[in-house]
Amino acid sequence: MFMSTNLSKQTVLVTGASSGIGQAIAIAMGKAGANVVINYHSDDEAANGTLDIIHKNGGEGLIIKADVSREDEMVAMFANAIKYFGTIDILVNNAGIQKDSKFIEMSLQDWQEVMDTNLTGQFLCAREAAKEFCRRGVVAGRSVAAGKVIFISSVHNIVPWAGHANYTTSKGGETMLMKTMAQELAPQKIRVNSIAPGAIKTDINKKVWSDPVQAKELLRMIPYNRIGEPEDIAKVAVWLASDEADYITGTTIYVDGGMTLYPEFAYGG
Ligand code: NAP
Numbered sequence: 001m002f003m004s005t006n007l008s009k010q011t012v013l014v015t016g017a018s019s020g021i022g023q024a025i026a027i028a029m030g031k032a033g034a035n036v037v038i039n040y041h042s043d044d045e046a047a048n049g050t051l052d053i054i055h056k057n058g059g060e061g062l063i064i065k066a067d068v069s070r071e072d073e074m075v076a077m078f079a080n081a082i083k084y085f086g087t088i089d090i091l092v093n094n095a096g097i098q099k100d101s102k103f104i105e106m107s108l109q110d111w112q113e114v115m116d117t118n119l120t121g122q123f124l125c126a127r128e129a130a131k132e133f134c135r136r137g138v139v140a141g142r143s144v145a146a147g148k149v150i151f152i153s154s155v156h157n158i159v160p161w162a163g164h165a166n167y168t169t170s171k172g173g174e175t176m177l178m179k180t181m182a183q184e185l186a187p188q189k190i191r192v193n194s195i196a197p198g199a200i201k202t203d204i205n206k207k208v209w210s211d212p213v214q215a216k217e218l219l220r221m222i223p224y225n226r227i228g229e230p231e232d233i234a235k236v237a238v239w240l241a242s243d244e245a246d247y248i249t250g251t252t253i254y255v256d257g258g259m260t261l262y263p264e265f266a267y268g269g
Pocket of ligand 1: 097198199
């Protein structure tokens with residue numbers, strides 16, 4: 001049977017598509033033929049930039065400014081996207097933030113904001129997407145699945161990270177949400193998976209990769225010896241959303257240049 005990563009006739013909603021990994025995924029999904037709903041939180045100009053690139057590549061897009069941690073805004077966002085494009089076939093749960101501090105100094109507010117965006121936001125979007133997938137079911141000629149959810153996780157769903165307890169906990173929680181959804185929704189032909197990036201050059205970690213000393217230290221943790229680009233994640237997301245990946249559900253794909261291979265053992269042990 002011939003299949004491809006062509007996503008034409010499908011609609012994808014990407015959260016946090018105004019920057020970094022989300023922007024690269026939105027552009028790659030558009031190139032693969034999907035209609036793209038570009039969600040973002042604050043950067044109007046950057047969201048317009050994502051849409052411009054999708055248009056230049058011959059694709060279709062819709063921008064929706066909304067806070068993923070707000071239930072009312074997420075319900076409205078999905079209703080608007082479905083009204084505009086007819087349905088949603090793929091959700092990429094990408095929006096995420098860091099609010100770093102030493103554990104004993106971590107404020108409840110910094111803990112809560114990270115949980116609200118990274119974990120509750122992913123829950124709210126996944127729930128609204130799954131409702132639509134269940135309502136519509138499989139459409140012959142479009143995809144053999146009724147819907148696909150891709151969580152953007154992190155190597156820190158399994159690697160502890162001092163000074164980032166809120167972030168690591170949100171990513172660990174995301175993994176169990178993804179797996180539980182995958183188990184529960186597989187009979188409805190809904191696939192749910194995660195992509196766990198290592199260090200990818202985006203705004204979230206610019207302080208590290210733009211400083212030569214810190215960048216060198218970072219490379220010691222990456223056996224493949226380069227910092228990742230947003231496109232490294234985008235390519236995998238397109239493939240994972242396509243029918244080429246039809247038998248994959250409930251798993252996490254690490255795209256990390258080997259960061260999860262205990263790199264310090266390369267120097268002894
Ligand atoms: P980024 O460049 O800082 O982009 C974050 C995006 O999330 C922006 O588009 C931002 O929108 C959006 N966002 C933030 N809060 C939001 C909210 N409440 N509602 C809706 N959108 C919101 O970061 P990134 O590196 O691309 O990160 C994307 C995802 O990858 C995150 O989940 C992150 O944890 C994960 N990740 C990144 C790395 C890495 O090395 N970069 C590694 C592992 C995992 P505005 O800018 O418009 O406010």
